[in-house]
Structures are given as C-alpha cells and as structure tokens.
Amino acid sequence: MNPKYEAVIGLEVHAQLLTDTKIFCGCFTKFGVPPNTNVCPVCLGHPGVLPVMNKKVVEFTVLMGLATECTINEKSIFARKNYFYPDLPKGYQISQYEKPICEHGNISVELKSGLKKNIGITRIHMEEDAGKSIHDQGDSTLIDVNRCGTPLMEIVSEPDMHSAEEAYLYLIKLKQIVTYLGICDGNMEEGSLRCDANVSVRLKGEEKFGTKTEVKNMNSFRNVEKAIEYEIERQIDILEDDGKIIQQTLLWDADASLVKPMRSKEEAHDYRYFPDPDLMPIVVSANWKNEIASSMPELPKKRRDRFISEFSLPKYDAEILTSSRELADYYENVLKVTNDYKSVSNWVMTDVLKVVNDDKISIKEFPVTPENLGNLIKLINENVINGKIAKEIFPEMLRTKKGPQEIIKEKNLVQITDTKEIETAIDKILSANESQIKEYLSGKDKVIGFFVGQIMKETKGKANPQIVNELLKKKLETFR
Ligand code: ADP
Ligand code: MG
Ligand code: ZN
Numbered sequence: 001m002n003p004k005y006e007a008v009i010g011l012e013v014h015a016q017l018l019t020d021t022k023i024f025c026g027c028f029t030k031f032g033v034p035p036n037t038n039v040c041p042v043c044l045g046h047p048g049v050l051p052v053m054n055k056k057v058v059e060f061t062v063l064m065g066l067a068t069e070c071t072i073n074e075k076s077i078f079a080r081k082n083y084f085y086p087d088l089p090k091g092y093q094i095s096q097y098e099k100p101i102c103e104h105g106n107i108s109v110e111l112k113s114g115l116k117k118n119i120g121i122t123r124i125h126m127e128e129d130a131g132k133s134i135h136d137q138g139d140s141t142l143i144d145v146n147r148c149g150t151p152l153m154e155i156v157s158e159p160d161m162h163s164a165e166e167a168y169l170y171l172i173k174l175k176q177i178v179t180y181l182g183i184c185d186g187n188m189e190e191g192s193l194r195c196d197a198n199v200s201v202r203l204k205g206e207e208k209f210g211t212k213t214e215v216k217n218m219n220s221f222r223n224v225e226k227a228i229e230y231e232i233e234r235q236i237d238i239l240e241d242d243g244k245i246i247q248q249t250l251l252w253d254a255d256a257s258l259v260k261p262m263r264s265k266e267e268a269h270d271y272r273y274f275p276d277p278d279l280m281p282i283v284v285s286a287n288w289k290n291e292i293a294s295s296m297p298e299l300p301k302k303r304r305d306r307f308i309s310e311f312s313l314p315k316y317d318a319e320i321l322t323s324s325r326e327l328a329d330y331y332e333n334v335l336k337v338t339n340d341y342k343s344v345s346n347w348v349m350t351d352v353l354k355v356v357n358d359d360k361i362s363i364k365e366f367p368v369t370p371e372n373l374g375n376l377i378k379l380i381n382e383n384v385i386n387g388k389i390a391k392e393i394f395p396e397m398l399r400t401k402k403g404p405q406e407i408i409k410e411k412n413l414v415q416i417t418d419t420k421e422i423e424t425a426i427d428k429i430l431s432a433n434e435s436q437i438k439e440y441l442s443g444k445d446k447v448i449g450f451f452v453g454q455i456m457k458e459t460k461g462k463a464n465p466q467i468v469n470e471l472l473k474k475k476l477e478t479f480r
Pocket of ligand 1: 008009010011012156157158159160198199200209210211212
C-alpha cells in the first residue's frame with residue numbers, strides 16, 4: 001500500500017439469531033424445508049395482521065450488547081424501512097433506526113504485531129430478514145419467503161479500522177463472541193453472518209474522511225480481507241491518477257478477485273423511515289437487563305485466562321484451545337478423564353486439529369470422543385502403552401471410532417515392561433551386531449540409538465523405551 005495514504009474501514013455485520021421462531025410471528029426459522037412452507041399471514045405481510053415481538057430476540061441482542069460493552073438503551077423503537085423488492089412482501093422491512101437497543105460498545109483485537117486495539121461499535125439493532133430471490137433455476141426468478149421474518153442483529157462498527165488485517169481480526173472476534181454466546185452459528189459461508197465493508201482512503205494526516213464505497217457479497221472471512229485489500233488499492237490508484245472516488249455499492253467477485261459496481265448512490269433508496277405504529281417501544285428494565293447478564297456464559301477472553309491460570313498452559317495453547325467454544329469444551333471434556341493438562345493440550349492442538357483442518361470438519365464432527373482421547377493419554381501415563389504406539393492407535397480410533405483399550409486388545413499392543421522379555425530381545429540384537437558393540441566400547445555412544453531402534457523393531461515397538469535403555473547400557477558394560 002502506498003505509504004502516503006491511510007485506509008478507513010467500517011463494517012456492518014448482520015448476524016442471524018438462533019431463535020426457534022421468527023421475530024414477529026410463531027413460524028419456525030428452520031432451514032432446508034421446502035420453499036414457502038414456514039410462513040403465515042404475518043410474515044407474508046397480509047393486510048391487517050399484527051406483529052408480536054419475540055422476547056428471545058431482545059434477550060440475545062442485549063447479551064451481545066453486554067458482551068461488547070455497549071450501553072443498553074432502556075427504551076428503543078422499531079421503524080419501518082420502506083422499499084419495494086419482490087422478496088419483501090410487506091413493502092417495508094421492520095428495523096431499528098433512530099433508537100437502537102445497544103450503542104457505544106467496542107470489540108478489542110490483537111494485531112499480528114502484538115498491539116491491542118479497540119474497535120468502536122456504533123450500534124447494534126434488531127431487524128427482520130427478507131425472503132430470497134432465486135435466479136439460477138430455469139428462465140424465471142423464483143421467490144422463497146421462508147426467510148422473511150428471520151431475526152437478525154446488525155452490528156455497526158465505527159470507522160476505526162485502518163487495514164484489511166484489522167477488519168479480518170474484528171470479524172473473527174465478532175464470530176467468536178456470537179458463537180460463545182450461542183446466539184448465532186457464525187457461519188459466513190451459509191449466510192448466517194454477513195458483512196458489508198465500508199472503505200475509504202485519505203492522505204495521512206488528513207482529518208476529513210474520503211468518499212467511501214460499500215463492498216458486499218463476501219462469503220468468507222478471507223474474502224472480506226481480500227476484497228478490502230483490493231478496494232483500498234483501487235481507490236488509491238484512482239486518486240493517484242487525479243481521479244475521484246464515486247460513492248457506490250460494489251460487489252466482490254471472488255472468482256475474478258475484483259469488485260464490480262452494483263448501484264451508485266444517486267439511485268440509492270430513500271427509505272422514508274418512520275416508527276412502526278404496530279409495535280410498542282421495547283423497554284429493557286434494569287431488572288431484566290440484570291437477569292440477562294446473569295445468563296452470560298464465560299466469554300473467550302475470560303476462558304483463555306482461566307485456561308492459563310487453572311491448567312498452567314502457555315498463552316499460545318490457551319489462545320488456540322479457546323478459539324472456539326466447541327474446541328474449548330472438547331479440551332475440558334478430555335480433562336474429565338485425565339488431568340495431564342499439557343499432554344492433552346498437545347494432542348488436541350496437533351493430532352486433533354490436524355484432522356479437523358485437513359478434513360475441513362468441525363470439532364463437533366470429530367470422530368474420536370473426548371473420553372476416548374482422554375483414555376488414550378491415560379494409558380500412556382500409566383505405562384500401558386508408549387507414546388509411539390499411541391500414535392499408531394490414534395488413526396485406528398479415528399477410523400473405527402473404537403476406544404483405545406479395545407484396539408490395544410485386538411492388536412495386542414500392550415507395552416512390554418517384562419524385563420525378561422526385553423532382555424531376550426536385547427541379547428538377540430547384540431549377538432547379531434558384534435561390530436557395533438566394539439564401536440560402542442571404543443567410545444561411540446551414538447550406537448546406542450541404533451541398538452534401541454533394532455530392539456524396538458524386534459518387539460514391534462511395544463517395549464518400554466526406558467527399560468530398554470537401562471538394560472541395554474547394563475548389558476553393554478558386561479562386554480568390557
Ligand atoms: P450510510 O448512511 O452510508 O449507511 P453510515 O454513516 O450509516 O453510512 O455508516 C455505515 C458504516 O460505514 C459504518 O460502519 C461506518 O463506520 C462506516 N463509515 C462511515 N463513513 C466512512 C468512511 N468515510 N470510510 C469508511 N467507513 C465509513
Ligand atoms: Mg448503512
Ligand atoms: Zn410467520
């Protein structure tokens with residue numbers, strides 16, 4: 001990026017709330033049902049029907065507000081945002097405009113440089129989703145209104161971010177918070193988290209903001225990062241050519257890795273917002289707010305700090321293990337079987353996460369239960385198996401979903417700790433390698449490694465390595 005310039009970024013994020021029913025009617029929010037079946041006169045916008053507020057939506061949004069240090073407004077109101085669109089049967093969307101429920105919060109992120117940064121949250125408000133227009137099935141456009149009335153929470157940030165990295169980290173953090181709260185599944189690919197990025201650039205030192213564009217249509221965190229990077233460069237190039245930035249909405253084209261204009265602000269809508277006369281103001285009393293606050297689950301930062309203090313884990317481990325609530329739960333569930341905190345951490349961070357990442361599955365779909373992983377680690381600590389054998393058992397556990405004990409029995413993998421048996425193996429290897437014994441006696445200690453390797457091979461990897469080492473050295477001395 002041209003060092004003369006500074007980028008300014010503000011994000012608007014829509015999060016689909018995990019309530020069972022829609023925001024203003026009793027229809028289910030379930031997905032994957034046949035089109036136009038989760039509907040009723042209210043969400044279809046029939047004349048004369050009345051919306052009824054879903055209390056859970058308020059509670060979820062207040063939880064988010066509290067988790068991001070927002071002021072929770074005691075009184076907030078709904079407004080009608082008027083526009084025509086085929087997938088919006090009412091001709092308006094119920095949203096919050098002048099008086100949103102949460103304001104003035106922040107989300108803190110840690111940059112790669114280690115620097116901490118607070119990113120302001122302007123507001124969080126509640127609104128309903130519109131339906132879906134389907135353009136890719138045949139010659140005509142189809143409408144599915146199942147999504148009409150699905151509850152959304154919109155989180156609007158201050159224009160506080162100055163790089164694509166900051167925006168990326170902010171989004172990751174935001175997803176972490178909503179998933180820890182259990183109010184949104186955070187899945188950007190499936191659209192339960194949608195992000196619009198507002199981007200402008202200005203000369204460094206300049207106070208006035210430059211003209212901004214709004215980039216939409218990014219369906220992954222990495223795409224948001226790429227789109228912002230692209231847009232920053234595009235704007236700088238225009239300014240360097242003495243051009244002017246046009247305020248407009250752009251669509252990110254992930255395949256081509258560039259933005260395309262969607263509409264310019266000239267044809268932008270005038271939404272004619274006005275308070276919805278069918279809905280009472282939302283009043284969040286101090287009592288209700290406290291009640292919601294008391295249901296707040298442990299948030300990522302607190303859980304990470306607890307992992308460090310309670311389990312003596314390095315910050316690095318704690319950070320990774322608490323990166324998602326499910327992973328942190330998995331880790332703590334393994335601890336129910338064994339309290340070897342660091343070994344469990346190593347197994348989860350390397351062996352478990354490798355499979356999760358390679359197979360692109362979630363930890364919830366991971367085939368080895370926390371209990372079985374815990375038992376495997378326990379068996380190592382109890383000297384029933386050694387670490388090498390454990391690494392052979394683990395893939396079997398993945399493949400068969402069997403417990404470690406069962407696999408050990410089936411494959412006869414119990415560690416050999418019987419000194420007689422180990423001695424027999426040692427004798428056999430020594431008698432077959434006389435020249436190496438001479439090397440050892442002449443001072444070449446490294447030969448030990450060769451012998452251990454041979455003995456482990458002889459015992460099919462099952463000998464206890466410590467006992468092998470001890471006995472081997474003793475035996476070698478007898479040759480002096
Ligand atoms: P609009 O009325 O166009 O929707 P808002 O004032 O509501 O604009 O701001 C929408 C988002 O754009 C917010 O996240 C805000 O932080 C961000 N934003 C506002 N001005 C700028 C700017 N000049 N450059 C980058 N982002 C901006
Ligand atoms: Mg806006
Ligand atoms: Zn309905």
